Amino acid sequence: xxxxxxxxxxxxxxxxxxxxxxxxxxxxxxxxxxxxxxxxxxxxxxxxxxxxxxxxxxxxxxxxxxxxxxxxxxxxxxxxxxxxxxxxxxxxxxxxxxxxxxxxxxxxxxxxxxxxxxxxxxxxxxxxxxxxxxxxxxxxxxxxxxxxxxxxxxxxxxxxxxxxxxxxxxxxxxxxxxxxxxxxxxxxxxxxxxxxxxxxxxxxxxxxxxxxxxxxxxxxxxxxxxxxxxxxxxxxxxxxxxxxxxxxxxxxxxxxxxxxxxxxxx
Numbered sequence: 001x002x003x004x005x006x007x008x009x010x011x012x013x014x015x016x017x018x019x020x021x022x023x024x025x026x027x028x029x030x031x032x033x034x035x036x037x038x039x040x041x042x043x044x045x046x047x048x049x050x051x052x053x054x055x056x057x058x059x060x061x062x063x064x065x066x067x068x069x070x071x072x073x074x075x076x077x078x079x080x081x082x083x084x085x086x087x088x089x090x091x092x093x094x095x096x097x098x099x100x101x102x103x104x105x106x107x108x109x110x111x112x113x114x115x116x117x118x119x120x121x122x123x124x125x126x127x128x129x130x131x132x133x134x135x136x137x138x139x140x141x142x143x144x145x146x147x148x149x150x151x152x153x154x155x156x157x158x159x160x161x162x163x164x165x166x167x168x169x170x171x172x173x174x175x176x177x178x179x180x181x182x183x184x185x186x187x188x189x190x191x192x193x194x195x196x197x198x199x200x201x202x203x204x205x206x207x208x209x210x211x212x213x214x215x216x217x218x219x220x221x222x223x224x225x226x227x228x229x230x231x232x233x234x235x236x237x238x239x240x241x242x243x244x245x246x247x248x249x250x251x252x253x254x255x256x257x258x259x260x261x262x263x264x265x266x
Contacts, residue, residue, distance in 0.1 A: 019048050028068040087121045093251050094123040101240050102126055106133055108146045109221040115162045117141045117150055142166040145197040145207030146224035152189035153211045153219040193245045193266050198229060206232050208240050210248035211265055215256035223248040
């Protein structure tokens with residue numbers, strides 16, 4: 001009997017969470033739509049919405065005859081974001097990556113207003129050789145695995161602007177590739193879910209990066225690892241590539257990115 005009571009107690013909680021997830025993904029819903037999407041009886045949906053409405057977690061719009069996220073939910077969400085920014089959420093992930101592969105790992109954040117990125121956080125490997133990566137400095141997204149893993153998932157107008165700027169004033173000693181070649185390289189990154197660079201930003205180093213998405217589904221940055229090329233075997237490179245891609249996906253989901261968007265880049 002006790003296990004049965006526990007299951008019944010958890011049922012409404014699980015259903016309420018599913019209902020809130022549905023509301024969060026769609027912005028608003030009707031009882032009919034929520035019933036169909038969650039495979040729950042309309043009476044069950046109505047009861048859950050009524051309970052959540054009493055706490056202002058959801059609210060009813062009598063004009064449009066639908067339900068949407070309520071003010072108390074927004075208040076709580078604001079409190080959470082106030083305490084946990086991207087860096088705070090990313091640090092445990094960076095440590096997990098370094099613990100698994102013992103290579104330096106960074107969090108990069110995209111700066112859309114200037115079309116550049118910045119290294120926002122870093123965890124070093126245990127090696128004596130440590131890479132000097134400047135934190136909180138604007139750098140190009142055109143070169144390196146960190147930059148390219150962001151660039152590949154930007155809107156076309158951002159890519160156009162960045163390409164034009166890089167062509168006018170290259171941030172690297174390398175020649176800017178023809179646009180068609182760049183587009184092919186970015187398409188390959190989108191297909192594989194990771195970018196790999198060899199000596200583009202740091203001579204003698206291999207960079208492996210994967211995109212990080214925010215709650216709106218837009219790329220906001222990347223996770224990237226840097227390893228010495230002379231010590232990187234094919235097996236180790238594959239391990240890091242898989243690890244970075246998986247952990248970037250996990251961080252994106254923690255930040256509220258739509259699962260479909262994350263899966264499309266996996």
